[in-house]
Amino acid sequence: MTGQMPWVTGTTRFFATIANPADHVRAPMVFNPIFAKRGLDHVMVPMSVPPESLKVAIDGLRGTSNFGGMAVTIPHKMELAKMCDTLGPTAQLTGAVNAVRFDADGTIHGDNFDGAGFVAGLRRQDHDPAGRTVLMVGAGGAARAIALALCDAGVERLLIRNRTPEKAEAIAEELARLGGYRQVESAPTHDGGDVDMIVNTTSLGLHEGEDLPLVLDAVGANTLIAEIIMVPERTDWLAAAEARGLTTHYGHHMLDHQVELIGTFIGAL
Ligand SMILES: NC(=O)c1ccc[n+]([C@@H]2O[C@H](COP(=O)([O-])OP(=O)(O)OC[C@H]3O[C@@H](n4cnc5c(N)ncnc54)[C@H](OP(=O)(O)O)[C@@H]3O)[C@@H](O)[C@H]2O)c1
Structure with missing residues (x-):
């Protein structure tokens, strides 16, 4: 030393x-x-x-x-x-x-700062969600923050598909009641067709051999496929999307764009 x-x-x-x-x-x-x-x-x-x-x-x-x-x-x-x-x-x-x-x-x-980080990451990659129709798969803790940030960012519609639909309904209800946002609804059987972006907020993809969060058969060629899982970096779902020629957005962007926000908030940076 x-x-x-x-x-x-x-x-x-x-x-x-x-x-x-x-x-x-x-x-x-x-x-x-x-x-x-x-x-x-x-x-x-x-x-x-x-x-x-x-x-x-x-x-x-x-x-x-x-x-x-x-x-x-x-x-x-x-x-x-x-x-x-x-x-x-x-x-x-x-x-x-x-x-x-x-x-x-x-x-x-x-x-x-999960939601703010996700939206900042999208914007940095030129995927501004304003005016877009988004399908969010999952309705857990990260999903709640992302839903609010997407509404703040001006999405036209936010559809939420979750295994337990009551949790998606609760997010829509709370965003309407607490945030005044009316563009959110539960869509438990949505197939991924006719939307601009699909974001996976479930934990499906963290482990090898799990089901895909959403089968991509009905997804249009211009739909952005966004992931929030960071490890593995390229989940099976992202790999399946890329094999179909779809544009993808990786999970690490969400944390990358929270570092300054979290660091400033806790007084570390
Ligand atoms: N990139 C980042 O900065 C960042 C930040 C936070 C979280 N994450 C990642 O986001 C993911 C979710 O985290 P979280 O805190 O939101 O977790 P969470 O609150 O436990 O929510 C998990 C979600 O996954 C769904 N799910 C779990 N197993 C499923 C299965 N077998 N089939 C269908 N749906 C299933 C759950 O559905 P039910 O409601 O039906 O149970 C729920 O919607 C994790 O992978 C985490 O690593 C990333």
């Missing part, structure tokens, strides 16, 4: 990515090189916390003066939202956080 600053010192401010398990998280590999590049005395560590230990872990961090905040992923997004002292608008509507800031007075503040 001669002549070099040790990377982690007594003055280092630390941040975390909380998950259970944490072995799949990508945020430390994204944030730590940025800290180094920008000369920030910060470090991000993975935190593997089982649900039954979440409260004690959060309470401990509330009193830790050199802890700044965390990125949040499966399965803690909803439980952590309930523990926050304040929630930003997207977290209020989705009931889920993916970033929590820990302030010096012991209060914690959450928000959710």
Whole structure:
């Protein structure tokens, strides 16, 4: 180490990515090189916390003066939202956080940037969703945030196909009630025809040999196929779309475009 600053010192401010398990998280590999590049005395560590230990872990961090905040992923997004002292608008509507800031007075503040990251990623690739008809497959936590962001971005219609249609109906109802958005509806048997974009927000594709989230037979040649799964990078669904000559949008764009948003919110960047 001669002549070099040790990377982690007594003055280092630390941040975390909380998950259970944490072995799949990508945020430390994204944030730590940025800290180094920008000369920030910060470090991000993975935190593997089982649900039954979440409260004690959060309470401990509330009193830790050199802890700044965390990125949040499966399965803690909803439980952590309930523990926050304040929630930003997207977290209020989705009931889920993916970033929590820990302030010096012991209060914690959450928000959710999944949807904003997804839409920013689309725009960066020249796929502006404004005025488009979108079919979203899935109605889980990520889907709720993406649905709100797509409405904010001005989609003409948002159709939601989910295995459990009640969850799609609940998203449509809440977006109408809380956000005033009327263009969202549940479409449990939609075949993917006659839409401008289809986004997979289910977890189908994370593991080898799973069913495709939507069979592509009825999908038109100009429909964009968007994925939010990051690993594997090229899911079977993206591969099937590309084999048919369809334009695809990869899952990593969504996280790539959240880094500055989350980092700024938790005070890391
Ligand atoms: N790129 C990014 O930045 C980013 C960010 C967040 C999440 N993600 C990814 O997004 C995916 C979803 O995350 P989430 O937090 O929204 O999860 P979640 O809340 O658990 O939702 C899972 C969704 O997948 C559906 N599903 C699961 N298994 C299914 C099956 N066998 N057949 C049909 N539908 C099935 C569920 O349907 P039911 O409602 O019927 O159960 C639900 O709609 C994960 O793969 C995650 O890695 C990516």
